[in-house]
Amino acid sequence: MTIKEVGELYGVSPDTLRYYERSGMIPPVARTASGIRDYGESDLGWVELALCMRSAGLSVQAIAEYVRLTREGDATFPERLALLCRQREILQSQQKQIAETLKRLNYKICKYEDALKSGKLDWNSDT
Amino acid sequence: MTIKEVGELYGVSPDTLRYYERSGMIPPVARTASGIRDYGESDLGWVELALCMRSAGLSVQAIAEYVRLTREGDATFPERLALLCRQREILQSQQKQIAETLKRLNYKICKYEDALKSGKLDWNSDT
DNA sequence: ATATACGTTGAAGTCCGCTCCAAGTCAAGA
DNA sequence: TCTTGACTTGGAGCGGACTTCAACGTATAT
DSSP states (O other): OOHHHHHHHHTOOHHHHHHHHHTTSSOOOOBOTTSOBOOOHHHHHHHHHHHHHHHHTOOHHHHHHHHHHHHHOGGGHHHHHHHHHHHHHHHHHHHHHHHHHHHHHHHHHHHHHHHHHTTSTTOOOOO | OOHHHHHHHHTOOHHHHHHHHHTTSSOOOOBOTTSOBOOOHHHHHHHHHHHHHHHTTOOHHHHHHHHHHHHTOGGGHHHHHHHHHHHHHHHHHHHHHHHHHHHHHHHHHHHHHHHHHTTSTTOOOOO
């Protein structure tokens, strides 16, 4: 599969895919004789993983580190596990933050809806 | 309250507070005769709101826009409501992304734990 | 064979959200 | 009065994550 096709498949630009590879978020992709990337099954899997992790906000660095450890072999199992746990904690706390903010947004939205429905000018505490 | 105290109260630097004001994420703060910021009740409320929204990932721009509308008066109620709803949608989809990624992380973590507990070398599908 | 469409690289550019700096003002203590 | 330290501003600098660019190689269709 060409870089363009992969880009279309996942909705990202070829540039981004090259950047992901360069920064180590996916292992080096196989090439044709003339040096053109030819994505295979497992390459696609890595791309998909990287995109999923990035879309949740994991740092490029963390993802690259995971890939590096994976490529180093079974000896890095514990390190990989630790890394995944750290990232999970980060996501969990981010999740909490978002939940809290959503609660607040919802509260404000309700206030605004009430204010608009009734005679408007009756509410104001904006923070 | 001085900028330093506010910073300590919320765990951010004075630079950040000045930046928030400059970028419109909080309304202009009252000053003493000699031009020094003197945060009052409502200033603190705005600071707290901005920090909450930023910590969930809302853009500086969106927050500044909300503050701008608020300062323009009651006529902007509907616009403000719309803005809040848009931001809520963004947060909700982000929340979904994180949940999905967490599911995936959890799955992998379980796999790693299993692999470590038993004889190790028995699992491999890394993506 | 030549056009054109896509691929490659390394480096530079962009946007965001701070963060730091220089130069200057102001207030309180020795 | 002089020093010390916190405050002010505008602007520059920084780290992260792309994105664009220039210069070039390759493959397919006419």
